[in-house]
Amino acid sequence: MLVVNKKRWWLFSLVAILIIGIGGETFLNKEKEEKKISDQELAIKKKMAVFISQNYENVETISFGNFSQTKDTGTWHIVTTVNSNSLIQFDLNNLTKNSNFNISYNKETFFLEKKKQPGTSLNLDEISIDYGGEKHANR
Structure with missing residues (x-):
């Protein structure tokens, strides 16, 4: 036993x-x-922040929402708020660091001016960026 x-x-x-x-x-x-x-996702958001800073005038703050995916197409989307008053939607085919993206915005909720000469600098030091959950005040 x-x-x-x-x-x-x-x-x-x-x-x-x-x-x-x-x-x-x-x-x-x-x-x-x-x-x-x-x-x-963080690498993609940084790439988007650089795009915004290089292409639009007087960018002071950038705040990212969360990524969402359209199940039918597999396309990813994220809405970003710039300077607390301008909304930009980024659309991506996948979430890889080398992803290309398209942007869209509603003229009624977008108040940024496009730079006459887009910049090439990767400097985000003058912009306060909220990557979603983490704030990176670079000032």
Whole structure:
């Protein structure tokens, strides 16, 4: 009787260790994937911030919303507020660092002036940027 209980205890212990190990690995893999996506989204948002600063006059603040995806087409979208009064929507085919994007805006909710000579500088030091959850005041 004692031998049977020891075998059951060892079997139960082995199964518990396997379940915990597999569950822990799954959790860590999911966490790594979420971090990778988060890093990619941040890189894309920085690319968009550079685009805005290079193409529009007097940009002081940029605030990003969250990405959303149209299930039918797979296209990604994000709405960005510039200077608290101008809305721009960015559309992307995928969320990779090298993604190209299209912009659209409603003339009634967009008050920025396009630069006559678009800049080439990547300097965002004079702009307060909220990447969604994190504020990066570069001033």
